Amino acid sequence: xxxxxxxxxxxxxxxxxxxxxxxxxxxxxxxxxxxxxxxxxxxxxxxxxxxxxxxxxxxxxxxxxxxxxxxxxxxxxxxxxxxxxxxxxxxxxxxxxxxxxxxxxxxxxxxxxxxxxxxxxxxxxxxxxxxxxxxxxxxxxxxxxxxxxxxxxxxxxxxxxxxxxxxxxxxxxxxxxxxxxxxxxxxxxxxxxxxxxxxxxxxxxxxxxxxxxxxxxxxxxxxxxxxxxxxxxxxxxxxxxxxxxxxxxxxxxxxxxxxxxxxxxxxxxxxxxxxxxxxxxxxxxxxxxxxxxxxxxxxxxxxxxxxxxxxxxxxxxxxxxxxxxxxxxxxxxxxxxxxxxxxxxxxxxxxxxxxxxxxxxxxxxxxxxxxxxxxxxxxxxxxxxxxxxxxxxxxxxxxxxxxxxxxxxxxxxxxx
Ligand code: PMP
Numbered sequence: 001x002x003x004x005x006x007x008x009x010x011x012x013x014x015x016x017x018x019x020x021x022x023x024x025x026x027x028x029x030x031x032x033x034x035x036x037x038x039x040x041x042x043x044x045x046x047x048x049x050x051x052x053x054x055x056x057x058x059x060x061x062x063x064x065x066x067x068x069x070x071x072x073x074x075x076x077x078x079x080x081x082x083x084x085x086x087x088x089x090x091x092x093x094x095x096x097x098x099x100x101x102x103x104x105x106x107x108x109x110x111x112x113x114x115x116x117x118x119x120x121x122x123x124x125x126x127x128x129x130x131x132x133x134x135x136x137x138x139x140x141x142x143x144x145x146x147x148x149x150x151x152x153x154x155x156x157x158x159x160x161x162x163x164x165x166x167x168x169x170x171x172x173x174x175x176x177x178x179x180x181x182x183x184x185x186x187x188x189x190x191x192x193x194x195x196x197x198x199x200x201x202x203x204x205x206x207x208x209x210x211x212x213x214x215x216x217x218x219x220x221x222x223x224x225x226x227x228x229x230x231x232x233x234x235x236x237x238x239x240x241x242x243x244x245x246x247x248x249x250x251x252x253x254x255x256x257x258x259x260x261x262x263x264x265x266x267x268x269x270x271x272x273x274x275x276x277x278x279x280x281x282x283x284x285x286x287x288x289x290x291x292x293x294x295x296x297x298x299x300x301x302x303x304x305x306x307x308x309x310x311x312x313x314x315x316x317x318x319x320x321x322x323x324x325x326x327x328x329x330x331x332x333x334x335x336x337x338x339x340x341x342x343x344x345x346x347x348x349x350x351x352x353x354x355x356x357x358x359x360x361x362x363x364x365x366x367x368x369x370x371x372x373x374x375x376x377x378x379x380x381x382x383x384x385x386x387x388x389x390x391x392x393x394x395x396x397x398x399x400x401x402x403x404x405x406x407x408x409x410x411x412x413x414x415x416x
Pocket of ligand 1: 029030091092093094095121123124168170171172197199200220361
């Protein structure tokens with residue numbers, strides 16, 4: 001089956017709005033647009049099914065409860081988990097990583113070690129720093145060359161005190177995808193817990209946690225055409241079973257006494273309070289939507305656009321390319337030689353081309369690579385060839401104008 005980005009794009013109502021007729025949306029690593037079935041599912045939930053779950057047993061409450069458990073089953077299939085007890089709904093990757101940092105680290109001993117990398121999103125750095133400070137743990141980083149983690153050298157930072165290895169499945173700042181089979185191989189004989197931050201990866205690859213071999217996997221629905229404010233944590237059942245709960249409150253208890261409580265079984269033990277029910281309905285629709293697509297063809301299309309962008313930018317004397325074409329999940333990061341990244345973003349914005357400029361919540365990568373502010377264009381399957389042409393043409397025009405005004409120096413602001 002051949003993939004048509006033009007046809008695929010038609011399923012996303014935002015692009016059909018008159019004001020977006022010329023929009024070139026290349027900020028997909030920040031969040032993706034939503035297809036009609038997802039928008040309808042959120043709307044339909046409020047129109048027809050709005051009621052809280054579990055607490056009562058009237059018709060609408062039962063419908064809501066069934067909906068949540070059906071979405072859990074879809075999420076289980078989406079990542080090939082063994083059981084729905086292994087799927088914990090949460091607000092997204094950030095919340096899932098905070099949950100893991102809290103619940104895993106409170107069981108560790110002072111001096112135990114956690115391994116992360118310079119390419120992590122802040123969501124996979126800061127929770128570990130907070131937990132390390134609280135429990136006197138040591139944070140170690142995968143060896144890197146100019147900021148780029150050398151995942152095949154992971155062994156150098158592993159030792160008998162290593163307890164948790166929490167690494168990206170794909171960097172949101174430079175698109176780098178580690179070879180997860182190499183990481184699996186290196187961790188094979190170690191008694192460590194392996195977490196994959198799949199926030200970016202889940203949009204670009206069919207996930208199979210059995211094949212990956214990780215203990216935990218986190219993702220956010222809004223990165224793969226679902227609503228914001230919802231995501232999930234996959235965890236091996238035995239591990240989730242042995243972990244203490246995180247938030248306390250309604251829904252996560254079996255019995256409450258004066259001095260203590262008994263907790264609910266998995267997965268509810270980790271789902272205190274009312275879930276984002278409409279967003280969960282949207283997540284279910286996004287998972288159905290993805291299940292109907294030819295994911296291989298989508299990825300091939302995204303990869304072709306990503307290679308095209310890298311080829312053009314690496315050949316241009318006007319840009320310094322920061323991302324690499326190889327093992328890239330669809331992100332090109334670069335800085336203009338003339339002018340500043342921020343100026344370039346405004347130039348593009350005036351032409352209705354949406355890219356991101358900044359540190360992309362990956363300041364460690366910026367500090368270690370020397371490029372703290374970059375322009376990031378990130379593709380999704382609805383990006384067309386004409387999107388890429390429009391983007392490249394706008395870059396050319398920007399360079400022509402910069403050369404005319406004669407700002408011959410690389411802007412200091414690219415090196416903040
Ligand atoms: N990890 C990565 C690699 C990400 O790209 C993001 C979002 N940019 C997150 C974690 C956090 O995701 P969220 O903000 O949806 O919780």
